[in-house]
Amino acid sequence: MPDDPAPADPRATGQVILRIDLDALGENWRRLSARARGAECAAVVKADAYGLGLAPVARALLEQGCASFFVAHLSEGQELRKIAPDARIFILNGLPPDSCPLFAASRLIPVLGSLPEIAEWAGFCRAQDARLPAAIHIDTGMNRLGLPATDLAPASKLMQDFEPVLAMSHFISAEDRSSPRAKIQIERFGQARAELPPMPASLCNSSGMFLDEAPFLDLCRPGYALYGGNPTPGAENPMRRVVELHAEILQVREVEAGDTAGYNARWTAPARRRLATLNLGYADGFLRSGAETSLGVRAFAAGRFCPVVGRISMDLSIIDISDAGPLQRGDRVEILGPHISVDELAKRSGTIGYEILTRLGPRFRREYVY
Numbered sequence: 001m002p003d004d005p006a007p008a009d010p011r012a013t014g015q016v017i018l019r020i021d022l023d024a025l026g027e028n029w030r031r032l033s034a035r036a037r038g039a040e041c042a043a044v045v046k047a048d049a050y051g052l053g054l055a056p057v058a059r060a061l062l063e064q065g066c067a068s069f070f071v072a073h074l075s076e077g078q079e080l081r082k083i084a085p086d087a088r089i090f091i092l093n094g095l096p097p098d099s100c101p102l103f104a105a106s107r108l109i110p111v112l113g114s115l116p117e118i119a120e121w122a123g124f125c126r127a128q129d130a131r132l133p134a135a136i137h138i139d140t141g142m143n144r145l146g147l148p149a150t151d152l153a154p155a156s157k158l159m160q161d162f163e164p165v166l167a168m169s170h171f172i173s174a175e176d177r178s179s180p181r182a183k184i185q186i187e188r189f190g191q192a193r194a195e196l197p198p199m200p201a202s203l204c205n206s207s208g209m210f211l212d213e214a215p216f217l218d219l220c221r222p223g224y225a226l227y228g229g230n231p232t233p234g235a236e237n238p239m240r241r242v243v244e245l246h247a248e249i250l251q252v253r254e255v256e257a258g259d260t261a262g263y264n265a266r267w268t269a270p271a272r273r274r275l276a277t278l279n280l281g282y283a284d285g286f287l288r289s290g291a292e293t294s295l296g297v298r299a300f301a302a303g304r305f306c307p308v309v310g311r312i313s314m315d316l317s318i319i320d321i322s323d324a325g326p327l328q329r330g331d332r333v334e335i336l337g338p339h340i341s342v343d344e345l346a347k348r349s350g351t352i353g354y355e356i357l358t359r360l361g362p363r364f365r366r367e368y369v370y
């Protein structure tokens, strides 16, 4: 008997397959990098690289030459440090109380967004007698993280004790090109920077890079567009598709007019129908709310869109395959892919593509293709 069992066949294990195209991811980074002209193109890989897997995504981006990464949590930065020993790693959520030694130990750069954080980092650097790097988050309208204008002068003083390497702010609604907000934020950011010591600056997330104003400054911070999300909603997606999700048919059945399907009998067959049960449910990020919207989510199978009928269960969902070609147990159906984009599934689910990606199920089998 061999020590290790043969690699599990996903068909035999009942797993849903999430295919992640690292070649497309790399090309998306190159496109964004070219778009940024002279500015550095970093990568935002928080939340397990938007659900696609931190390690393989980070490795693929490092291979392209990406040298700066943003994550949300200290723990994510510690994880990324093992994969990227030389990269700059910024921690967007800033400095938890008493965490300075952990930042220093893993050479992580906190994004400091309040006077207490700045004072703590400055105090730590004084005690260590080392001017360690930090980024400064300036609030230009989100009222979420970042220094308000009134705190800039006292913050500036404290910065003598450490090395401020990046001033940044974040757009409220860069994906809405008709909104005047981005312009106002760009102005406020410029005014705030004038009150701080000179340092490189960063404003753009994915959609920010596609604004008419496109303030690339010194560094851009795309996330969503790297993973194939459309940074220009309403217009054609300039990015390559990165994810494909295929569920499997567990059973096919015929139902008669008047029969119901799923919990609470929320769907009633209007006529004789053929239904297929899929191995995909809300525990996999196939949002339960997606079957409750007016559009409704659907799969693509045997040449047709097949609407989900009834409620989405934890591990299962039911689609109407009456109009599709022949389908049987074991056949795979597209949930995300050439016919259904992340943005399309999101719209039909009543949410945004970011939530679709970051909820992609932990029990999927992630297959990386190059």
Ligand SMILES: *Cc1c(COP(=O)(O)O)cnc(C)c1O
Residues within 6 Å of the ligand: 044, 046, 092, 169, 170, 204, 205, 206, 207, 221, 222, 223, 224, 225
């Ligand atoms: C998540 C995040 C980004 C990346 O945004 P995308 O819209 O995914 O490109 C950039 N900056 C900050 C501060 C973020 O929190």
